Amino acid sequence: MMHISSHHLEALRMVLAGKVITPEDADYDTVRIQWNNDVDRRPVAIARCVSPADVAAALTFAREQDLEISVRGGGHAFSGAGVCDDGLMIDLSAMRHVSVSAGARLAQVGGGTTVAEVDAATQVHGLAVPTGVISHTGIGGLTLGGGIGWLTHKAGLTIDNLVSVDMVLADGRYVHASPEEHADLFWAVRGGGGNFGVVTTFEFQLHPVGPEVHLGLFFWGMDHGEQVLRLARDVVPHLPAEAGAQIAIGLNAPPAPFVPPQYHFTSGYLLIVVGFSSAAEHARLVAPIREALPPLFELVTPIPFVALQRTLDETAPWGLLGYQEVIYLDELTDDVISVIVDHMPAKRSPMSFCLVFRLDGAYSAVGDDETAFGGRRAPRYVINMAGIGATPEILSADRAWVRSLWSALLPFAEDSGGYVNSMTDNDDDRVRASYGPAKYERLARIKATYDPGNIFHLNANIKPAHSPVP
Numbered sequence: 001m002m003h004i005s006s007h008h009l010e011a012l013r014m015v016l017a018g019k020v021i022t023p024e025d026a027d028y029d030t031v032r033i034q035w036n037n038d039v040d041r042r043p044v045a046i047a048r049c050v051s052p053a054d055v056a057a058a059l060t061f062a063r064e065q066d067l068e069i070s071v072r073g074g075g076h077a078f079s080g081a082g083v084c085d086d087g088l089m090i091d092l093s094a095m096r097h098v099s100v101s102a103g104a105r106l107a108q109v110g111g112g113t114t115v116a117e118v119d120a121a122t123q124v125h126g127l128a129v130p131t132g133v134i135s136h137t138g139i140g141g142l143t144l145g146g147g148i149g150w151l152t153h154k155a156g157l158t159i160d161n162l163v164s165v166d167m168v169l170a171d172g173r174y175v176h177a178s179p180e181e182h183a184d185l186f187w188a189v190r191g192g193g194g195n196f197g198v199v200t201t202f203e204f205q206l207h208p209v210g211p212e213v214h215l216g217l218f219f220w221g222m223d224h225g226e227q228v229l230r231l232a233r234d235v236v237p238h239l240p241a242e243a244g245a246q247i248a249i250g251l252n253a254p255p256a257p258f259v260p261p262q263y264h265f266t267s268g269y270l271l272i273v274v275g276f277s278s279a280a281e282h283a284r285l286v287a288p289i290r291e292a293l294p295p296l297f298e299l300v301t302p303i304p305f306v307a308l309q310r311t312l313d314e315t316a317p318w319g320l321l322g323y324q325e326v327i328y329l330d331e332l333t334d335d336v337i338s339v340i341v342d343h344m345p346a347k348r349s350p351m352s353f354c355l356v357f358r359l360d361g362a363y364s365a366v367g368d369d370e371t372a373f374g375g376r377r378a379p380r381y382v383i384n385m386a387g388i389g390a391t392p393e394i395l396s397a398d399r400a401w402v403r404s405l406w407s408a409l410l411p412f413a414e415d416s417g418g419y420v421n422s423m424t425d426n427d428d429d430r431v432r433a434s435y436g437p438a439k440y441e442r443l444a445r446i447k448a449t450y451d452p453g454n455i456f457h458l459n460a461n462i463k464p465a466h467s468p469v470p
């Protein structure tokens, strides 16, 4: 393992307002862990930054010591990009703050904040920013890659609601990026991931949402897969603006009060339709679902928006081992449905799943080139396949299952690209396919301006144009 002298570490401690944590410290193992417990990397030191000045000092230190760096926002990347071996981990988890200007409908959010914390602070004012569907995800990585969730249909991706960012660049400079300042950088951070610097503050446009919204959850057994996916294909693309939906396949029914005891832990197909307008409108939306295909059980209820955002939290807790793949598909054709249905029984872990998310509505109202998002804006589906288990053996089996399902879906896709936030391996060809050649080249030129040495490369990496790469 690489070693930094105690003299140099002491120098870092002197300039950092936050804490410097090394392998000798009792909290080292708890701080270096990521959501994906399959990742076990040991940085030489962790800089738990509390301010932009700390981030700049940590970057300067890493440069002087010639250390690899990783940046940890919420620690949720399947790839474990937030932690590195033998380098300096810049930990933003102490930079968790949200300040809301309710009148202007704006929120300033610290780079290490979680989705739950953003929701809690904005919902006090009956406002929300579109984020993801698991509330313990970090806003940092989620935003920089795009941000898909319940509000995508109504209000677009998280990046479609980004107003500006404060960043620390690889050379330690502070910049504010917005449509007016460093517009090239502002374009790039809206989808280009953590390639361009460390975002210390995100500024978001907020929307009136809730506080009460409507949940419509319908569950069928594994034997009804084809019918459920055909029904979802008929219903979901026609939802009104004030609704959103997701299809989750392979999850077990929880032992919750709304689940009849005989179905506890039964694996099945879940269609969730959420509504952001009235109870009557939501009832009208979901009625055709139960009429077309009576579910084993359902839960149609008003629910606080913050609770909706937590509904699926327990399906993906911290501490398990995971591997994920992703693909975009224009249509859920009968052949695609058959592939998914045929593959589901082969998964080994009850926690492994396939998620089908429709991208349309406000998502498609944004032009392909308006942001750097890795994916076209025409209406389509994003399919996430995740193997999640408690042991390396189960993960190994379901990694093979994920790859097999992904390979079987590939012939139906335009290319091998996908939502970069959902990739585990970050293969160069997949990253390039996700952005497409023109967008990738534009990103590469911006990368050459702001991070020519590719300091920020533990991510879905954009190689700087005409620059040496590590």
Ligand SMILES: Cc1cc2nc3c(=O)[nH]c(=O)nc-3n(C[C@H](O)[C@H](O)[C@H](O)COP(=O)(O)OP(=O)(O)OC[C@H]3O[C@@H](n4cnc5c(N)ncnc54)[C@H](O)[C@@H]3O)c2cc1C
Binding pocket: 035, 070, 071, 072, 073, 074, 075, 076, 077, 078, 080, 081, 082, 092, 111, 112, 131, 132, 133, 134, 137, 138, 139, 140, 141, 142, 143, 144, 145, 146, 147, 148, 149, 193, 194, 195, 197, 198, 199, 200, 316, 421, 422, 458, 459, 460
């Ligand atoms: C259980 C689970 C559920 C998920 N659900 C959704 C979902 O509903 N919708 C969705 O869109 N995505 C979802 N994701 C994917 C998620 O968006 C990505 O994993 C994202 O990278 C997480 O961000 P993070 O800050 O928590 O992760 P980290 O691992 O901390 O960071 C991920 C990447 O972003 C960089 N980064 C993080 N913060 C900053 C920052 N402030 N400045 C610069 N770089 C930064 C890191 O360096 C790293 O490269 C989910 C992931 C998991 C594991």
